[in-house]
Amino acid sequence: MREFAYTAPATLGQAVEALAHGGSGTRVLAGGTTLYDLMKLGVERPRALVDVRALPELAGFDTSGPDELVFGAGARMADVAEDPVLLRDYPALAESLAKAASPQLRHMATLGGNLLQRTRCPYFRAGPPYPCGKRVPGSGCAARHGPDRSQAVLGTSASCTAAYPGDWAVALLAFDARLDLLGPAGPRTIALSGLHRVPGSTPQYEHTLADGELIVRIRVPVTAAGRGSTYHKVRDRESFAFALASAAAAVALDDRGTVVDCRIALGGLATRPWRVPAAERSLLGSALTGESARRAGEIALTGARPGTHNGFKTELGVRTVAEALRVAAGRWTR
Numbered sequence: 001m002r003e004f005a006y007t008a009p010a011t012l013g014q015a016v017e018a019l020a021h022g023g024s025g026t027r028v029l030a031g032g033t034t035l036y037d038l039m040k041l042g043v044e045r046p047r048a049l050v051d052v053r054a055l056p057e058l059a060g061f062d063t064s065g066p067d068e069l070v071f072g073a074g075a076r077m078a079d080v081a082e083d084p085v086l087l088r089d090y091p092a093l094a095e096s097l098a099k100a101a102s103p104q105l106r107h108m109a110t111l112g113g114n115l116l117q118r119t120r121c122p123y124f125r126a127g128p129p130y131p132c133g134k135r136v137p138g139s140g141c142a143a144r145h146g147p148d149r150s151q152a153v154l155g156t157s158a159s160c161t162a163a164y165p166g167d168w169a170v171a172l173l174a175f176d177a178r179l180d181l182l183g184p185a186g187p188r189t190i191a192l193s194g195l196h197r198v199p200g201s202t203p204q205y206e207h208t209l210a211d212g213e214l215i216v217r218i219r220v221p222v223t224a225a226g227r228g229s230t231y232h233k234v235r236d237r238e239s240f241a242f243a244l245a246s247a248a249a250a251v252a253l254d255d256r257g258t259v260v261d262c263r264i265a266l267g268g269l270a271t272r273p274w275r276v277p278a279a280e281r282s283l284l285g286s287a288l289t290g291e292s293a294r295r296a297g298e299i300a301l302t303g304a305r306p307g308t309h310n311g312f313k314t315e316l317g318v319r320t321v322a323e324a325l326r327v328a329a330g331r332w333t334r
């Protein structure tokens with residue numbers, strides 16, 4: 001049993017102060033559904049936890065605004081997944097939450113914690129004797145020589161092929177979400193697309209937050225294409241499992257069925273949530289057919305580099321994109 005300090009600040013200001021004071025050995029504690037798990041595995045060894053569950057500034061969400069949807073980072077996944085406005089106008093966002101984890105976990109887990117969950121690469125979680133440069137920088141990568149069925153095929157490097165495991169960030173990426181942050185250096189706003197890193201030669205760095213920086217809220221610009229959207233997730237079992245491949249797709253069509261807006265992002269296939277602008281552009285200005293949807297899927301998977309046991313992911317990814325586009329277009333209403 002390793003000792004750690006625990007604090008539960010009453011205000012956002014106190015939380016930032018506690019995080020700044022603790023330095024790099026301090027972790028934010030939200031629902032705890034993955035942080036505790038990683039502490040038990042010895043992956044995370046924080047000296048202090050700052051519990052943000054009681055902070056009113058992080059709680060709640062508002063989907064009624066004319067310009068943007070606003071989600072507190074502390075809002076529970078289950079509550080947001082059941083929001084009637086999301087279910088009607090942004091089914092991809094609601095589905096990405098409803099298809100993640102289990103009901104019990106979704107009632108504990110928060111939106112902010114979901115964004116920052118760490119990879120499920122089995123070697124990363126297992127630890128010694130398996131080398132893992134994400135866990136111990138510079139130690140190597142066991143996935144290069146062992147079973148790699150669940151690993152990523154996009155955004156990989158010689159140092160790391162771990163797939164980004166989350167679903168919510170993938171759907172948010174398709175909708176150009178932004179994050180309001182607060183840290184020792186003050187507030188700032190970043191695009192969600194700037195949060196997660198590809199591994200390159202430093203897989204231990206997974207995101208761009210500074211030490212002690214909190215996600216306060218997530219903002220999503222209102223868009224008509226939300227009505228024509230879906231989150232299609234393929235996994236080993238439907239009850240609950242991480243994505244082998246997933247696609248968030250959103251389309252808007254004009255009176256003649258021509259695609260006038262298109263967003264596609266991939267999950268389960270890449271080392272970070274993966275937007276595919278070239279695939280989106282391939283559909284703009286023409287009708288969405290089975291053929292053009294498949295073609296968009298092929299463009300989305302261009303550059304895929306499978307390992308030894310995950311070659312199936314390339315074709316699975318193509319089909320996942322095509323199916324997501326089919327469902328999204330079928331849902332579109334003006």
Ligand SMILES: Cc1cc2nc3c(=O)[nH]c(=O)nc-3n(C[C@H](O)[C@H](O)[C@H](O)COP(=O)(O)OP(=O)(O)OC[C@H]3O[C@@H](n4cnc5c(N)ncnc54)[C@H](O)[C@@H]3O)c2cc1C
Nearest residue numbers: 030031032033034035100101110112113114116166167215
């Ligand atoms: C069995 C199982 C199956 C799962 N399946 C899925 C799945 O299919 N899809 C999916 O998407 N997820 C899945 N998950 C992951 C689950 O969704 C996450 O554990 C959960 O969303 C994390 O939220 P939390 O509030 O519990 O975060 P915590 O565990 O409290 O924190 C997670 C990380 O985020 C940091 N953090 C939390 N909040 C903030 C904040 N506001 N600002 C800065 N840092 C913060 C913490 O410091 C920590 O590093 C699964 C988990 C389990 C255990």
Ligand code: SF4
Nearest residue numbers: 121132141160161162
């Ligand atoms: S793929 Fe990445 S997380 Fe998995 S063992 Fe290799 S370095 Fe570690």
